[in-house]
Every structure is written in structure tokens, then in C-alpha cells.
Amino acid sequence: MSDVRNDDALTALSAPIDPETLARLHARLEHEAHAEGLVDVAYTTVDSPVGKLLLAATTKGLIRVAYAREDHDRVLENLAEKVSLRILRAPKRLDDAARELDEYFDRRRKVFDLALDLSLSRGFRQLVQRYLPEIGYGQTRSYREVAELVGNPRAVRAVGTACATNPLPVVVPCHRVLRADGSLGGYVGGVDAKAILLELEVAA
Amino acid sequence: MKQPFESVVAQHSVTVLRVCRALLGVQDADDAWSETFLAALRAYPDLPETANVEAWLVTIARRKAIDVQRAAKRDPLPVETLPEAPTSIGVPGTDDTDLWEFVGRLPGKQRQAITFRYLAGMSHAEIAAILGGTVDAARRAAADGLKTLRKHYPGANTKGAVQ
Numbered sequence: 001m002s003d004v005r006n007d008d009a010l011t012a013l014s015a016p017i018d019p020e021t022l023a024r025l026h027a028r029l030e031h032e033a034h035a036e037g038l039v040d041v042a043y044t045t046v047d048s049p050v051g052k053l054l055l056a057a058t059t060k061g062l063i064r065v066a067y068a069r070e071d072h073d074r075v076l077e078n079l080a081e082k083v084s085l086r087i088l089r090a091p092k093r094l095d096d097a098a099r100e101l102d103e104y105f106d107r108r109r110k111v112f113d114l115a116l117d118l119s120l121s122r123g124f125r126q127l128v129q130r131y132l133p134e135i136g137y138g139q140t141r142s143y144r145e146v147a148e149l150v151g152n153p154r155a156v157r158a159v160g161t162a163c164a165t166n167p168l169p170v171v172v173p174c175h176r177v178l179r180a181d182g183s184l185g186g187y188v189g190g191v192d193a194k195a196i197l198l199e200l201e202v203a204a
Numbered sequence: 205m206k207q208p209f210e211s212v213v214a215q216h217s218v219t220v221l222r223v224c225r226a227l228l229g230v231q232d233a234d235d236a237w238s239e240t241f242l243a244a245l246r247a248y249p250d251l252p253e254t255a256n257v258e259a260w261l262v263t264i265a266r267r268k269a270i271d272v273q274r275a276a277k278r279d280p281l282p283v284e285t286l287p288e289a290p291t292s293i294g295v296p297g298t299d300d301t302d303l304w305e306f307v308g309r310l311p312g313k314q315r316q317a318i319t320f321r322y323l324a325g326m327s328h329a330e331i332a333a334i335l336g337g338t339v340d341a342a343r344r345a346a347a348d349g350l351k352t353l354r355k356h357y358p359g360a361n362t363k364g365a366v367q
Contacts, residue, residue, distance in 0.1 A: 026217070033242060041208075076211075079208065088209060
């Protein structure tokens with residue numbers, strides 16, 4: 001290709017495109033793809049006191065909240081594999097979730113009122129995740145108590161796994177489940193994030 | 205493993221826009237870009253994993269460019285003032301409407317050949333498959349197109365002397 005290197009005409013043809021042009025085209029694509037029902041998974045990212053959160057929703061509801069340490073690119077690849085390849089950065093569908101999270105972190109909201117799509121978990125994990133919102137704001141339970149409450153007192157370890165694999169952290173409050181001795185235990189967003197959320201709820 | 209569609213947009217958005225501009229001019233390129241990615245989003249789940257995504261998009265873009273042209277039922281090159289604002293980056297040639305006008309004046313096959321060759325990086329064989337005809341004909345069309353373009357668009361040093 002040496003014959004065309006530094007060729008002015010070709011350089012001009014392949015000159016950079018104004019970022020605003022690309023942003024405008026992307027917004028148009030979001031709008032038209034939504035209108036044609038082609039966005040199976042819409043996502044956006046929001047800033048929060050526990051770092052940048054990725055929010056993703058299907059047409060059924062919020063399907064994923066992910067911490068930065070989970071690696072957002074990998075989370076999206078996983079959604080592509082498990083849900084649909086038709087994934088688009090389209091913040092509009094996440095407006096309600098973003099607003100409610102904002103209110104939560106601002107201590108103006110204690111309960112999330114959002115449609116959820118729990119299809120990323122199955123069986124016992126999903127059962128536990130469905131139960132978790134019943135642990136009220138500012139309260140905590142032990143893994144053992146949760147196991148008892150879902151009617152399977154010996155499944156303490158499985159409750160731990162269900163919390164660790166919660167696809168909707170913060171919104172589905174697995175951070176309210178602690179070890180029996182009161183120590184924090186693990187957390188998908190890291191122990192620091194768990195402590196921040198618990199402190200935030202206590203202080204409210 | 206196939207990427208989420210958003211990654212496809214992020215990676216190929218610029219190339220597809222350049223291709224659309226080269227085929228249609230700046231004004232109608234947005235419509236073709238938009239139609240291209242909508243069609244691609246629709247068909248993406250069925251695209252084989254081994255497919256060359258960029259070549260696939262360029263093929264769609266060419267088809268959509270033809271559709272936009274037909275729908276407009278007018279000369280493919282609008283002559284009115286183009287709405288693009290000048291870039292602040294200051295790179296010569298960015299959104300250079302003169303250049304797109306020259307590209308638009310090339311004969312159809314030459315215009316497509318240089319677009320696919322130099323903007324989409326396709327091989328002459330791939331271009332021949334799209335345009336029909338032989339690989340040699342595709343090579344010639346690209347070379348002739350480039351030659352014509354150089355003649356009419358000699359670049360910055362002599363730009364002031366043109367017209």
C-alpha cells in the first residue's frame with residue numbers, strides 16, 4: 001500500500017469524524033431500534049458512591065446491575081451469550097432504575113419499585129434472590145437465617161452462593177446478609193462496597 | 205465468540221459512515237448509516253461467528269445507499285450547502301465537502317471501488333464479488349478512481365490553485 005501512503009486525497013477521505021456526529025447517529029439508532037423492538041438488552045452506566053455501576057434491562061425489566069470490579073465488558077459479553085446479542089447502549093430504558101438508585105444513594109429511597117427480570121438465575125438461587133427484598137432497609141440477616149426463612153435450613157452454603165451470584169446487587173439487597181458472627185462475609189462488589197451500603201442504610 | 209452488538213457499532217461506526225459518505229455524499233449518508241445499523245442489528249444473531257463483520261456491514265451499507273438514492277429520486281450528489289459544522293480538531297479534510305463532491309463525481313464503479321478498497325480495506329477480490337466483474341476490473345476501477353481523485357483533489361499544497 002506504499003503507493004497511497006500520505007496521499008492527500010485518501011487522507012482526507014479517512015479523516016476523523018466529528019464525535020458529535022457519531023453521538024447524534026448513535027442516538028438516532030437507539031431511538032429507531034427501540035421503535036422497531038430490536039433492543040433486547042439496553043444498558044447504561046451510572047456513577048455511585050460504590051463506583052461506576054452498569055445497569056441493563058430487557059423489555060421485562062432490570063436484568064443486571066454490575067460493579068466495575070466485575071468488568072463491565074465481560075458482563076456485557078455474558079449478557080450477549082445468555083440473553084441476546086442485540087445489546088445496545090440505550091440509557092432511556094434505564095431512566096427509572098438510574099433515578100431510583102440515585103434516590104437510594106441520596107437516602108431518599110428505602111424500597112426499589114422496579115420491574116425485575118430474574119431470568120439470569122434459576123432454582124434455589126432465584127428463590128433466595130426473590131426473598132432478599134423482604135429483608136428491610138437497614139436490617140440484616142445471617143446466611144443461616146435466610147436459609148431457614150426460605151425453608152431449607154441446611155442450605156447455608158447455597159444461600160451464600162445465591163448472594164454471591166446475585167445479578168442485581170444493591171437493588172436485590174444481598175448486602176444485608178452477613179455471617180452469623182456479625183462479620184460482613186463476602187460481596188460481589190467487594191467488602192468495602194458492602195460496608196458503604198450498610199452504613200448508608202444505618203445512617204438514614 | 206460474538207461481541208455484543210454495541211461493540212460492533214463502536215468498532216465500525218466510523219468506517220460505515222465514511223463508506224456512506226463516499227457513496228452518497230455527506231447529506232444523505234446519515235440515513236444510510238442508520239438504515240445499515242438497523243438492518244445489521246436485526247440480522248446480527250444469524251451472522252456466522254467466523255464472518256468478517258466489517259465486510260458484512262459494508263455490503264449492507266452499499267445496499268442501503270442504493271435504497272436511499274432510489275428513495276430520493278434525485279442526483280446522488282446534492283449541491284446545496286451541507287449542514288456539517290467544521291470540526292474544532294483542525295484536521296485538514298475532516299468533513300471536507302469539496303472532497304466528497306469530487307468523490308461523488310467519479311463514475312459509479314470507480315467510486316465504489318475506491319470506497320471499498322481504501323475506506324473499508326477490502327481486497328480486490330472482495331470488491332469484485334460485490335460489484336460483479338473480474339478481480340482485475342475491480343483493481344483497475346480502484347486505481348482509475350484514485351488517479352482521477354488525485355487529479356481533481358491534489359491536496360493541501362495546491363488546494364488554493366484549484367478552481
